[in-house]
Amino acid sequence: MLTVLTYASASADKYSYSFSNTPISEAIVRISKDHPEVSISFIYKELDHYKTSAIIHADDAYEALRQTIGLNPITIASSNGSLYIEALQRGRYKYQGRLIGSDSDPVVGATVLMLNPMDSTVVTYGVSDADGFFSVPCDKRDVLTKLSCLGYKTTYRRLDSFNAGTIIMQEDAINLATVTVEGSNATAYSDKTVYLPTQRQKNASQNATDLLRFMAIPQIKINALNNVVTDNFGKEISLFINGLAASAEELEGLRTADVRRVEYLEFPTDPRYKGVPKAVNFIVQEYIYGGYTKTSVSENFLVGLSSRANIFSKFSYRKMNYDLYVGSNNWDNHHIGSTVSGNYHLKTDQDGYVDAKRDELLENTHFRENQIPVTFRATYSSDKIQIRNTAGFIHDNTPISDIDGKVMFSRRDGNSSQFKRSNPTRKNSAIYSGSFFFAMPKGYSLDITPTFNYTHTDDRLLYMAADNQMIIRNADEDAYNFRINANARKSIGRKHSLMAGINGGQWSNNLQYSGTNHYTDKFRLGFAAGLVGYNYKSSKISLGADMGVCWEGSDINGKTQNDVYPWTHVNVQYSLNSRHLFSAYFQYASNSPTISQKASDILQDNEYLYITGNPFVRNSRHITFNLAYTWLPANIFGMSAFGEYFGNYDRLVTVYSPYKDGEAVIRDYKNDGDYNRIHLGLAANLKLFDGKLQLYACPEQYFYRSSGIYDTKYNPFVFTAQAVLYFGHCYVKGYYATPERQLWSDSNTIYRSRNFHSMEGGWSNDNWNVRFTAANIFNKGWVGASLRMSSDYYSEHRMNYGTYFHPRLNISVTYTINYGRKVQRGNEVGQQSGASSGILK
Numbered sequence: 001m002l003t004v005l006t007y008a009s010a011s012a013d014k015y016s017y018s019f020s021n022t023p024i025s026e027a028i029v030r031i032s033k034d035h036p037e038v039s040i041s042f043i044y045k046e047l048d049h050y051k052t053s054a055i056i057h058a059d060d061a062y063e064a065l066r067q068t069i070g071l072n073p074i075t076i077a078s079s080n081g082s083l084y085i086e087a088l089q090r091g092r093y094k095y096q097g098r099l100i101g102s103d104s105d106p107v108v109g110a111t112v113l114m115l116n117p118m119d120s121t122v123v124t125y126g127v128s129d130a131d132g133f134f135s136v137p138c139d140k141r142d143v144l145t146k147l148s149c150l151g152y153k154t155t156y157r158r159l160d161s162f163n164a165g166t167i168i169m170q171e172d173a174i175n176l177a178t179v180t181v182e183g184s185n186a187t188a189y190s191d192k193t194v195y196l197p198t199q200r201q202k203n204a205s206q207n208a209t210d211l212l213r214f215m216a217i218p219q220i221k222i223n224a225l226n227n228v229v230t231d232n233f234g235k236e237i238s239l240f241i242n243g244l245a246a247s248a249e250e251l252e253g254l255r256t257a258d259v260r261r262v263e264y265l266e267f268p269t270d271p272r273y274k275g276v277p278k279a280v281n282f283i284v285q286e287y288i289y290g291g292y293t294k295t296s297v298s299e300n301f302l303v304g305l306s307s308r309a310n311i312f313s314k315f316s317y318r319k320m321n322y323d324l325y326v327g328s329n330n331w332d333n334h335h336i337g338s339t340v341s342g343n344y345h346l347k348t349d350q351d352g353y354v355d356a357k358r359d360e361l362l363e364n365t366h367f368r369e370n371q372i373p374v375t376f377r378a379t380y381s382s383d384k385i386q387i388r389n390t391a392g393f394i395h396d397n398t399p400i401s402d403i404d405g406k407v408m409f410s411r412r413d414g415n416s417s418q419f420k421r422s423n424p425t426r427k428n429s430a431i432y433s434g435s436f437f438f439a440m441p442k443g444y445s446l447d448i449t450p451t452f453n454y455t456h457t458d459d460r461l462l463y464m465a466a467d468n469q470m471i472i473r474n475a476d477e478d479a480y481n482f483r484i485n486a487n488a489r490k491s492i493g494r495k496h497s498l499m500a501g502i503n504g505g506q507w508s509n510n511l512q513y514s515g516t517n518h519y520t521d522k523f524r525l526g527f528a529a530g531l532v533g534y535n536y537k538s539s540k541i542s543l544g545a546d547m548g549v550c551w552e553g554s555d556i557n558g559k560t561q562n563d564v565y566p567w568t569h570v571n572v573q574y575s576l577n578s579r580h581l582f583s584a585y586f587q588y589a590s591n592s593p594t595i596s597q598k599a600s601d602i603l604q605d606n607e608y609l610y611i612t613g614n615p616f617v618r619n620s621r622h623i624t625f626n627l628a629y630t631w632l633p634a635n636i637f638g639m640s641a642f643g644e645y646f647g648n649y650d651r652l653v654t655v656y657s658p659y660k661d662g663e664a665v666i667r668d669y670k671n672d673g674d675y676n677r678i679h680l681g682l683a684a685n686l687k688l689f690d691g692k693l694q695l696y697a698c699p700e701q702y703f704y705r706s707s708g709i710y711d712t713k714y715n716p717f718v719f720t721a722q723a724v725l726y727f728g729h730c731y732v733k734g735y736y737a738t739p740e741r742q743l744w745s746d747s748n749t750i751y752r753s754r755n756f757h758s759m760e761g762g763w764s765n766d767n768w769n770v771r772f773t774a775a776n777i778f779n780k781g782w783v784g785a786s787l788r789m790s791s792d793y794y795s796e797h798r799m800n801y802g803t804y805f806h807p808r809l810n811i812s813v814t815y816t817i818n819y820g821r822k823v824q825r826g827n828e829v830g831q832q833s834g835a836s837s838g839i840l841k
Contacts, residue, residue, distance in 0.1 A: 015064035017056040018577050020189060021130045022539050023494055024050040027068050028085065030539070035061065042085035050074065050087075051129045071111070071127050073136070093139050097164025099132045099147060104285065106132025107169050110149035117144040117158065186632040188581035190573050191542035192265040193219065193630060198691055200726040202259060204733075204762055206296070206769045206814050208239065208251035208282055211259060214733075216696040216722060218640040218683040219264050219630060220280065224737060224756050225804050231278050232642045232681055232698075233626055238276040241284055244379070244388070245274070245435070250325075251282075253294050253312040255816065257766070258285040266583055267544045267571045269497055269535040271447045271489045272386070272437055275546075277569070277585075291315035291819055298812035303803035304333025321379040329371040335782040336802050337365040337403040343795040344608045346411070347662025356411045358608055360419065362801065363405035369398045384439045392431040399424050407465060409607070422462045429455040443491030454480040461515075463606065471604050472515030481507040497535045499546065504528040509595055519601045524555040525592075542573040550590070556598050556615035563619050565590050579632050587624040593617050593652055597669050609794070610659055610666040618671050622648040635691075639684035648675040653710060654747050656794035665794050673708015675745045696722040704743035709791070712748040716741035732761045749789040754779060754805040767817075773810040782806050 015035070019027050025047040032040045038061045050072045058064040065076055065083060077084045095114065099107035110128040114136060115121065123143060126136035145164070147155040152169040185196045197215055205211040209227045212220065220237060221230050229237045239246050241254065263281040265273065273279050293313045300306035310327035340360045348354050375392035401423045408416040436448045456478055463471040483505030491497045506526040513519040531548030547568040554561050567589040574582045599613035626644035650671045659666035681700035687693070697720070704714040718740060724733045740753040760773035784802040789795065 015056055015058045015061065017054075017064075017068075019052050019054050019056075019068070019539060020187070020578070021051050021053055023047070024052050024069060024072060024074065026494065026539070027052055027054075028065065031061075031064060031068070039082040040065070040085065041082060047074065047085070047087055050126075050135075053130060071109075073125050087137065093137070093162050095126075095134075095136045095138055095143070095145070095159060095162050095164060097134060098166045099128050099134065099149075099169055100166060101152065101169055101171055106130070107149050107152060108132065110134070110147055110152070110169070112136055113146040113148075114138055114140070115144040115146055116140075117142065120144065185635045186638055187578045188575050188630060188632055189578075190540055190575040190581075191268065191537055192263050193217075193581060193632075195262045195264070197256075197259055197262060200691065200731070202256040203729065203764050204724075204726070204731045205256040206252075206762075206771065206812065208241070208246075208254040208256070208259075211254075211256045211282075212262070212280065213722075214694075214724060215262065216685040216694060216724075217262070217264060218638050218685055219628070221683070221698065221720070224735060224758070229280065232628070232640060232683060233644045233679060235278060237278045237280055238273070240273065240279055240281040243270065243272045243281060244381075244386070252296055252310065253314075253325075254282065254284070255294075259283070260285060266573055267542075267569075267585075269537060269542075269544065271445045271487060271499075274447060274449060274485070275487065275499075275501070275533075277571075289317045292816055293819075294814065294816045296812070296814045298810065300803075301809040301811075303806055303808045304331070304335070306331050306333065306803065319380055319382050321377075321381070323375075323377040323379075325373070325375040327371070327373045329373075330369070332368045333803055334364070334366050335806070336367040337362045338801065339405075339799045341797045342609070344665050345658075345793040346608065346664070347658065353662065356409070356608065358410075358606070359406075359408045360606075361406045361408070362403060365403045365801070366400050367398075367402075368400040369396070371396045386435065386437040388435040390431075390433045392429075394427070394429040394431070396425075396427040396429070398426070401425070417465050419463070419465045421464075422460070424460050426458045427455055429453065443497075445489045445491075447487045447489075448484070449486075450482070450484045452480070452482045454478075465607070469607060470516075471606070473517065473603055474514045476512050476514075478510045479508070481505060495536055495538055497537075499531075499533040499535070501531050501533075501548075502529065507595060513601065513603070517601070517603055521557055521599065521601060522555075523557075523595045523599065525552070525595055525598075526554075527552045540575050542575075543571070545570045552592060552619065554598060554615070556595075556613075557600055559600065559615040561616060563590075565619065565621070581630040583628045583630075585624070585626050588621070589624075590619045590621055591648060591652070592619050593669070597652065602666070605667075608664050610664055612666060612668055614669045617652055617669050618650070620648055620651045620671060622646065622651075636687045637684070639682065641682050642680070644677075644679045646677045646679075648745060651675050652746060653708065655709070656791050658793060667794075673706060673710060675707075676705040677743075678703040692726045694724040694726075696720075702741075706743060706745075706748060710748040712743060714741075714743040714750060729765060730761065730763045732759070734759050744789075747789050747791075749787055751785060751787050753785040754783065756805060767815055769814045771810075771812045773812075774807075775810065776805055776807045779805055779807055 028040060028042060032038065052068055052070055054067050054070055056064050056067050058067060062076065062078055062083060065085065069076060073087065075086050099110050101107055107128055108130055112126045112128060112134045114123040114125060116123055123140055124136060124138050126134045128134045142160050145157045145159050147167065147169060149169065151172060153172040155167065155169050157164065157167060187194045195215060195217055197211060201211060201214040204214050209222060209229060212229060213222050219232060221232060229239060231237055239251060259282050261283045263283065265279045265281060267277055268279055291314055293311065295311050298308045308329050310325065313324045315322045339362045342358045344356045344358060345353050346356045372395045373392065375390065377388065377390040380387045404418065404420040406416050407419045431453050433451045434449065438446045440446065459475040461473040483503065485501065485503040487499060487501035489497055489499045504527060506524060509523040511521040527550060529548050529550035531546055533546030536543040547566065549564065549566050552563045569587050571585045597613050598615045598617065600615050602610055602612045605611050624646050626642065628640060628642040630640045632638045651674065652669055653672050655668050655670050656665050657668065679700065679702050681698060683698040685694065685696045699719045702716050706712045718738050720737045722735045724731060736757045737755060739755050742751045744751060756776060757778065758773055758775035760771060762769065762771040782801045783799055784805045785800045787798040
C-alpha cells in the first residue's frame with residue numbers, strides 16, 4: 001500500500017483543480033496561493049466577471065492558467081519567469097445579457113462577438129456562462145453582436161444599449177455521429193449537492209416527494225407513513241421549488257417531468273431560503289403564460305374508508321401566478337384506539353400505599369373524520385422582487401371518535417365494568433402568510449415574512465363507566481398566533497456576506513372548560529429576538545455562523561414568567577472535489593414548553609388519574625453536534641456516513657405524584673435530569689444494469705441515555721432498504737423498514753412500532769400516472785405500537801391500535817389537463833395549517 005501511495009503521489013499532476021462557475025480572478029488567486037513560487041500578475045477587477053468551469057490537470061503553471069482561462073477573451077504572457085494575465089478589453093462599461101433557447105433553457109458556452117457595424121471587424125468577444133449570462137467589457141457604443149453556439153442558429157443583434165436583456169436563440173438540428181457520453185448525475189459543491197433525476201425516476205413519480213423517494217438521495221430520508229422529508233439525523237428539511245417555499249401538499253401538484261435537477265442545500269446563504277438549516281430545491285422548467293388543472297385521487301382498501309382527493313389549478317401570466325387548491329380528505333374506520341394497563345400507587349385506609357391496577361381493554365372503536373382545505377395564492381416574481389400572499393381555510397370535523405370496552409380494577413376484587421369514551425371535535429382555521437423579498441443595489445437584500453393563524457375548536461369528551469361514574473370535559477377554544485421575521489443581508493464581494501435580523505410574535509389561547517370541571521383560561525406566550533450572522537463561500541469551503549438573543553414571556557392566567565437566552569449556530573462544509581463533501585454543524589439553543597404544558601387547570605382523565613400543567617417550568621437548553629461525509633464516486637454509487645450527538649439539559653419531564661390525599665395520581669411537568677442521544681448511520685444507493693435496477697440501504701445505531709428521576713439506557717438498531725426495477729413505462733418497487741424504537745425525551749417511555757413493508761407497481765405516460773400498492777401483507781392484527789413507562793406512583797403498558805401497520809391495498813391516480821400554452825407547473829399551493837391548541841389531552 002505504501003508503494004502504491006508513493007507512486008500515486010509521485011505521478012500526480014502538480015496543478016490539479018476542479019472549478020465550477022468560478023470567477024477567473026478567484027481561480028487565479030487560488031492557484032497563486034497554492035504555488036507561491038510562481039509569479040502571477042493580473043488586475044483583479046478586470047477578470048472578476050469572467051467565469052470558468054475548467055478541470056485542470058497540468059505540470060506547468062502556464063498550461064494550468066491557459067486551461068483555467070479557456071475561451072474567455074484573456075491573454076497570458078510569460079516574461080523573465082513571471083506570468084502576466086490581461087483582459088483583451090477594459091473599460092467602465094460592459095455589455096450584459098442572457099441567452100436562452102426557445103424552451104427557456106440557458107444557452108451555455110455561446111460565443112458572443114462584438115463587431116464593428118461598418119466593416120464587421122471583431123472589437124472584442126465573450127462566452128456565456130452556465131446560466132446563459134454574458135458580460136463583455138467594451139466602451140464602444142452601437143455594436144453588432146454575433147451569437148453562435150453548437151445546436152443553435154447564429155443570431156445577430158444590433159445593440160445601442162449596454163443592457164442587451166434576454167435574447168432567444170433558435171435551435172438548429174444537426175446530425176451527429178453516435179457518441180456515448182456518461183454525464184455526472186451527482187456533484188458535490190461546498191454549499192450544496194446537485195442531483196440530476198433520470199427519466200425513469202421522473203416518469204415513475206406522482207409528485208415531488210415521490211421523486212425524492214425514487215432518487216434515493218443518500219443525504220435524506222422519507223418517512224414511509226407520513227411522507228415527511230428529513231435529513232439523516234431526523235431533522236425536517238424545508239422544501240422549495242425554484243427558490244420559493246412549498247408545503248408537502250403543494251408538492252403533490254408538481255409535474256415531475258418538468259424537474260431539471262434537485263439541489264440539497266445545507267445552510268444556504270441565499271436570502272430566499274429564509275435561513276432554514278437544510279433545504280431541497282427542485283429546479284423546474286418555468287413557462288411564460290397559461291394554466292392547467294391537476295386532479296389526484298388516492299384510496300386505501302382493507303382498512304375502512306381512507307381516501308384523499310384534491311384538485312389544483314394554476315394560471316400564469318408573465319410575472320404573476322395564481323394558484324387555487326381544494327381538497328377533500330375522509331377517514332372512517334373501526335380500528336383506532338388503545339388498550340392500557342396502568343399501575344397506580346395509591347394510599348390505603350391504614351395510611352399506607354399499595355399498587356392498584358387498572359386495565360382498560362379495548363373492544364370496539366369507531367372513528368370518522370372529514371377535512372376540507374381551500375387555499376388561494378398570488379405570486380409576483382421578477383429578478384429583483386418576489387411577493388407572495390397566501391390565504392387558506394380548513395374545515396376539520398370529527399363527528400365520531402368513540403371507543404368502548406371493559407375496565408377492570410384490582411382494588412375492586414378484580415371486578416370489571418363496561419366503559420365508553422367519546423371525543424368528537426370540530427375545527428375551523430383561517431390562515432394568512434406573506435413573503436416579501438427585495439434585492440437592492442450594492443449587494444443588499446431585504447426579506448420580510450409575516451404569518452397569522454386563527455383556529456376555533458369545539459372539543460367534547462365524555463367518559464362513562466357502568467357504575468355511573470361519568471367525566472364530561474367540554475372545551476371551546478379560540479387560538480391564534482402571529483409572527484413576523486425581517487432579515488437584511490449584505491454581500492461583500494463574491495465570498496462574504498453579513499446578515500442581521502429581528503423577529504417576534506405571540507401565541508394566544510382563550511379557552512373555556514365546562515362539564516365536570518369549569519375553567520376560563522387566557523394563555524399568552526410572546527417572544528422577540530435579534531440576530532447577526534456571517535457567511536463565507538469559496539469553491540471548496542462554505543462557512544456560516546449566526547448568533548442571537550431571544551426574550552420569551554408567558555402569561556398563564558396571570559402567572560407570568562420571563563426568560564432571556566442566547567443561541568448560536570455554526571456550520572462548515574468542505575468539498576474536496578466534486579465527489580467528496582464533508583460537513584460539520586454545532587447548535588446551542590433552547591426548548592420552550594408548549595402552552596398546554598404550562599396550563600394550570602386540573603382535569604380528570606379516568607377514575608384514578610388527573611392531568612395538569614405547570615406554569616413555572618423553565619426552558620431547557622440543548623446542544624447538537626453532527627458530522628457527515630458524502631462520497632459520490634460514480635453514477636452507479638453514492639453514500640453518506642453520518643453521526644450526531646444531541647444533549648438536552650435540565651429537560652422538561654412528565655411526573656406523577658399523589659393527589660386527593662393519595663386516592664388518585666396527578667400528571668404534571670417539571671425540569672429534571674438530562675437527555676443524551678448518539679446517532680450513527682450509513683446510507684448508500686447502487687444502480688445496476690444502466691440504472692434499471694436501483695438499490696438503497698440505511699443501517700442506523702442509536703445510543704440513548706437519560707438521567708435524573710428517569711435514569712435509563714437504551715441502544716436500538718434500525719434498518720431501511722429499498723429496491724426499484726424499471727421496465728418501459730412501468731416499474732416495481734419494494735420497501736422494508738425494521739420496527740422503529742425510541743426512548744422518549746420526557747420520561748423513560750420505550751416506544752416500539754412494527755415493521756413496515758410494501759410492494760408497489762406503477763405505469764405512467766405524459767398525463768396519467770397510475771399506481772397500485774400492497775403494504776404490510778405479512779403483518780397480522782391492528783396493533784401498531786407498544787409503549788412502556790414506569791415511575792414511583794404510576795406505571796403503564798400501552799398498546800396502540802391503528803391502520804398504519806395493518807395489511808392494506810392502495811390505488812392512486814393523477815391526471816393533468818392543460819389549457820393554453822407555455823404552462824408553468826410546480827410550486828403549487830396546498831393545504832395550510834391552523835393555530836396550535838392549548839387543550840389538555
